[in-house]
Amino acid sequence: MTAAPDADVAPLTVRAFLLGPQSEDSAATIACTLHDHHAAAGILPGPPGLAGAADRAVESELARVVNGFLDLDLFSLLAHGWAKHSELRAAAHRTRLSPDVPELVALATHSITSTHHPSVELLVDGAPVSTVEVELTADFHIRALVAAVESARLTELHSGQCDIEAMLAVRGIQVAARQGRLALPLGRRLRAPIELLPPQTPPPPAQPPHFGAG
Secondary structure, X not given: OEEOOOEOOXXXXXXXXXXXXXXXXXXXHHHHHHHHOOOOOOOOOOOHHHHHHHHHHHHHXXXXXXXXXXXXXXXXXXXHHHOOOHHHHHHHHHHHHOOOOOEEXXXXXXXXXXXXXXXXXXXXXXXXXXXXXXXXEEEEEEEEEEEEEEOOEEXXXXXXXXXXXXXXXXXXXXXXXXXXXXXXXXXXEEEEEEEOOOOOOOOOOOOOOOOOOO
């Protein structure tokens, strides 16, 4: 498993983290890895003599679709996990009731796991022949985090460090894996504050009094 360099530019996608920010043709890189591991073997029916060409076509199409799955922002995945954190949600409830009183929340070392299980359905002449399972996992390990919460939103990170382990697998075959560090936007307000609670439902409009006929 290779150590990734610290990320200093946001947003950092899962693709850039796993395959490198300078990867010009990430779909081709994925296709080569699938081919090296014979990931398409046995997916399509057909004569043995055509298996090589058919497998290459399947690997190329799988790589194209899987590459699209990787267009996820790592910080957004982390933010989604924070929206479920009990201490941040408690501060969100308090600051929703008192929007003029922001809070600083110091969180103990904690981990967040973001797991995704997309699938690719392969068709031949319009008929489904196979479903290929994909697994994408990102494990975030956060230390020394101090966050500001205002009006039920996480608005600023004053300190903290976040290490990541990410893994991509197709048909149970590991295609890419990496460890690294996510550069958190420390000491400045987030450009897009993180909503920690669902939006409040406005009360129904008051109905005018109804006077029945006497």
